[in-house]
Structures are given as C-alpha cells and as structure tokens.
Amino acid sequence: xxxxxxxxxxxxxxxxxxxxxxxxxxxxxxxxxxxxxxxxxxxxxxxxxxxxxxxxxxxxxxxxxxxxxxxxxxxxxxxxxxxxxxxxxxxxxxxxxxxxxx
Amino acid sequence: xxxxxxxxxxxxxxxxxxxxxxxxxxxxxxxxxxxxxxxxxxxxxxxxxxxxxxxxxxxxxxxxxxxxxxxxxxxxxxxxxxxxxxxxxxxxxxxxxxxxxxxxxxxxxxxxxxxxxxxxxxxxxxxxxxxxxxxxxxxxxxxxxxxxxxxxxxxxxxxxxxxxxxxxxxxxxxxxxxxxxxxxxxxxxxxxxxxxxxxxxxxxxxxxxxxxxxxxxxxxxxxxxxxxxxxxxxxxxxxxxxxxxxxxxxxxxxxxxxxxxxxxxxxxxxxxxxxxxxxxxxxxxxxxxxxxxxxxxxxxxxxxxxxxxxxxxxxxxxxxxxxxxxxxxxxxxxxxxxxxxxxxxxxxxxxxxxxxxxxxxxxxxxxxxxxxxxxxxxxxxxx
Numbered sequence: 001x002x003x004x005x006x007x008x009x010x011x012x013x014x015x016x017x018x019x020x021x022x023x024x025x026x027x028x029x030x031x032x033x034x035x036x037x038x039x040x041x042x043x044x045x046x047x048x049x050x051x052x053x054x055x056x057x058x059x060x061x062x063x064x065x066x067x068x069x070x071x072x073x074x075x076x077x078x079x080x081x082x083x084x085x086x087x088x089x090x091x092x093x094x095x096x097x098x099x100x101x102x
Numbered sequence: 103x104x105x106x107x108x109x110x111x112x113x114x115x116x117x118x119x120x121x122x123x124x125x126x127x128x129x130x131x132x133x134x135x136x137x138x139x140x141x142x143x144x145x146x147x148x149x150x151x152x153x154x155x156x157x158x159x160x161x162x163x164x165x166x167x168x169x170x171x172x173x174x175x176x177x178x179x180x181x182x183x184x185x186x187x188x189x190x191x192x193x194x195x196x197x198x199x200x201x202x203x204x205x206x207x208x209x210x211x212x213x214x215x216x217x218x219x220x221x222x223x224x225x226x227x228x229x230x231x232x233x234x235x236x237x238x239x240x241x242x243x244x245x246x247x248x249x250x251x252x253x254x255x256x257x258x259x260x261x262x263x264x265x266x267x268x269x270x271x272x273x274x275x276x277x278x279x280x281x282x283x284x285x286x287x288x289x290x291x292x293x294x295x296x297x298x299x300x301x302x303x304x305x306x307x308x309x310x311x312x313x314x315x316x317x318x319x320x321x322x323x324x325x326x327x328x329x330x331x332x333x334x335x336x337x338x339x340x341x342x343x344x345x346x347x348x349x350x351x352x353x354x355x356x357x358x359x360x361x362x363x364x365x366x367x368x369x370x371x372x373x374x375x376x377x378x379x380x381x382x383x384x385x386x387x388x389x390x391x392x393x394x395x396x397x398x399x400x401x402x403x404x405x406x407x408x409x410x411x412x413x414x415x416x417x418x419x420x421x422x423x424x425x426x427x428x429x430x431x432x433x434x435x436x437x438x439x440x441x442x443x444x445x446x447x448x449x450x451x452x453x454x455x456x457x458x459x460x461x462x463x464x465x466x467x468x469x470x471x472x473x474x475x476x477x478x479x480x481x482x483x484x485x
Contacts, residue, residue: 011173011329012341069329076330078128079115079135098329100172100343 011097161192171214174278201230203238225469236456410461
C-alpha cells in the first residue's frame with residue numbers, strides 16, 4: 001500500500017531541485033520495520049533519491065538543516081510531531097528556507 | 103503506545119488567544135500556539151508598539167524603506183504601509199534600493215522590488231554603485247577576489263543608502279534587520295573584538311554611523327515569524343543567497359546560532375528549545391549591556407575631507423577602499439600592511455575614474471511613482 005505526498009520547496013530551496021517547487025512523492029504506507037512512514041523517512045528519501053549534490057543544505061544529522069521551516073498541511077510542524085509525524089495520503093509538506101538575505 | 107501519543111498530539115490544537123480557530127504557528131518568542139488571524143494581529147501590533155514606544159516617527163516624516171526585494175524588506179514595506187494607514191502615522195513612504203551591479207542576483211531581486219512598487223503603491227528610487235562610485239560589485243570581485251568583497255559592499259551600500267536619502271529629502275531610513283540578524287551581529291562583533299560597533303549595533307535608532315537617522319522596526323521580530331507572515335499572506339519576495347557571499351564571516355555566526363537553536367534533549371521535545379529561543383533576546387541584551395573598560399580609546403566621529411561623509415578618520419572608509427581600487431591596490435583599507443616598493447611598482451592609475459560627489463553637492467531627485475494602470479495585483483491591507 002502506498003500514499004502520495006505533495007511537497008513544496010520554497011525560500012530558495014527549490015534551487016536544490018532543478019528549480020522545481022512542487023513535487024508529488026509516492027511513499028510506502030509503512031516503512032521497512034512495519035511502522036507507519038514518518039516525515040523523517042520522507043526527508044531521507046528526498047535526500048537519497050532526489051538530490052545529487054549539496055545534501056547538507058537540506059539534511060543535517062537526522063533532521064532538516066536548522067533554518068529550514070516545515071509546514072504540514074499549512075500548520076507549523078512544531079505543533080505536530082516534527083520529524084516523527086506519521087504521513088497520511090494527500091498530505092502537503094512545505095519546506096521553506098530562511099537562510100538568505102532579507 | 104506510540105501511536106496513541108501520536109494521535110493525541112495530532113488532534114487539532116486551538117489558538118490560545120481566541121480559543122476558536124485552529125493553531126497554525128508556534129511563536130518562537132513565547133511558545134504560544136496561535137491561529138492565522140491572531141498571528142497577523144500580534145505580529146503587526148507588536149511592531150506598531152515597537153514604533154510607538156521608541157518614538158521612531160512623527161507625522162510628516164519622509165521615510166525610505168531600504169528595499170532589496172528580500173523577505174525582510176518586503177515584509178517591512180507591507181507592514182509599514184499597513185500600519186501607516188491603520189494608525190494614521192502620517193508618513194510619506196518610499197522604497198529605496200541599491201543596485202550593487204551583481205549580474206544574475208541583484209538584477210533579479212530588483213525586479214522583485216519593482217513588483218513591490220506596484221503591489222504596495224510606493225514610489226521607488228534605485229541608486230547604483232556604478233553611478234556613485236564607478237565600480238560594480240562584479241568588477242570589484244574581479245579585482246579583489248572573494249575573501250574581502252563583502253567588506254567593500256557593506257561600506258558602499260551604507261553610503262549609497264545615505265546618498266539616495268539625501269536625493270529624496272528623506273528624514274529617516276528603515277531597514278529590515280530582524281532579531282536573528284542583530285543577534286548574529288552582536289556575536290560577530292564579539293568574535294572580532296569590534297568594540298566600536300558593539301555598542302552601536304543593538305541600538306534601535308542609530309545616528310552615529312550614517313548621515314540620516316536609521317532604525318530597525320524588526321529589532322524584536324523573529325525571522326521565523328517574518329517568513330511565516332510572508333508565506334501565509336503570499337507576499338512576493340526574492341530568496342537567493344548573494345552569489346559572492348559564501349565566505350562572509352557572518353555565515354559562521356549564523357550557523358553557530360542555528361546550531362544553538364537546534365540543540366534538543368532526548369526526553370521533552372520543544373521545552374528546551376523554547377528556553378533556547380530566548381537566546382536571541384539575551385544576546386541582544388548582552389550587546390546592550392557590554393561594558394567597555396574606561397581608558398580604552400574609542401574612535402571619534404568626524405567628516406571625510408574628500409566627500410563629506412561621516413567618518414572616524416580623515417578619509418571615510420569608502421574613499422579609502424575606492425582609492426585602493428582606482429590605484430590597483432585592492433588591499434588598501436583591508437589590511438594594515440605597510441606599502442612596499444613592490445606595491446608601488448604594481449600601482450596602476452586607472453583611467454576614467456569616477457569623481458565622488460561631495461555630500462553637500464548632492465541634488466534633489468524624484469522617486470519613480472507606481473504606474474497608474476498596472477496589472478499587478480495590489481496588496482490587501484484590510485485588518
């Protein structure tokens with residue numbers, strides 16, 4: 001069983017993905033250890049399958065690089081479970097970088 | 103058990119202010135979980151209070167918003183336009199932009215400023231390094247490389263904003279420096295031992311370094327909230343790092359601050375980070391309270407003998423740097439090396455050097471008003 005997740009990159013992050021802001025990514029409903037797929041799984045998937053270089057600009061240790069804001073269905077991920085949030089079909093995840101001039 | 107806890111925390115959280123709408127943001131400043139409308143309200147109202155409590159403006163003031171097209175200056179223009187109308191500040195607002203001559207970066211961000219000019223219906227003035235100094239940043243980087251180029255740009259931009267302000271008859275320049283920026287600057291100045299700057303960099307209104315009054319209405323505003331405000335309101339801003347900046351010293355301070363923020367304990371998610379979020383204000387307060395031993399000589403302010411700009415020495419920093427560029431001595435003003443005969447042999451008199459206009463000779467100029475019948479959608483500033 002798989003689910004579809006809509007991902008948007010903003011605030012300059014889209015440059016890491018060929019300038020494409022909107023993506024639809026298929027994920028298994030459960031990860032390899034039979035647990036529901038989490039945002040952490042998605043982030044690692046993106047790093048390992050959608051990026052060819054500068055991976056450290058997206059992922060730092062086992063979460064997103066500090067300075068990148070994350071929204072889950074238009075809600076601050078700090079109000080959800082952040083990296084442990086369990087993905088659902090048709091979720092919309094937005095990654096916004098703040099790491100640039102103002 | 104894990105899925106029960108997850109389900110529980112996935113339940114809709116209500117805004118703690120209105121207790122009616124769904125919370126969409128956790129405020130870094132307070133940890134409060136608030137909805138979109140309450141967020142707009144507290145964000146805008148806090149800035150209004152910063153402006154009023156610090157007596158930043160008076161009715162009739164001509165205010166230039168230093169506009170780069172980036173997130174901070176775009177949100178600043180939006181908020182100032184909104185507050186000026188909502189609270190009748192009586193201000194004449196202008197967008198003032200600096201074109202440093204960076205191909206592929208500044209020309210794109212200036213397109214954003216021109217759109218802001220239409221969206222916010224504000225007159226725009228652009229001043230360029232090539233007109234003012236006879237050098238673009240592209241040319242400067244070719245001469246000096248990528249290590250000290252940011253020093254040139256910072257010095258030239260400060261003076262360019264002041265020159266633009268004099269042209270427009272501006273009383274006051276506002277910039278979008280936010281709490282994160284100021285915390286970084288304090289750290290940078292501590293790390294570099296720049297005591298002269300340390301005392302000034304936390305002031306909300308600065309008179310010492312520029313000819314025109316400057317202030318930072320976002321001094322207590324967190325970067326995360328600026329970005330979220332722009333995102334929810336769908337504001338148009340330009341978001342790429344300057345192509346020449348990767349080696350700037352500020353980057354190290356920024357990374358350090360972000361890493362501080364990211365420290366979290368194993369057990370309780372968020373609580374320590376709420377405490378650590380206060381570091382910004384602590385760092386800013388440390389900067390404000392920083393005491394300098396008596397007897398330490400502080401540089402005095404005078405005016406540049408060549409161009410009339412405010413200066414700590416006989417020649418202002420911009421004139422010293424320009425001298426270096428125009429004489430083929432790009433390290434002049436950057437290092438304290440003694441000039442050697444080797445350097446004198448290398449000295450090249452450049453042709454076509456732009457003569458810097460003296461401040462007292464600057465002519466008044468008009469800003470470009472927004473076009474009357476533009477298709478670009480105007481912003482909605484209703485409450």
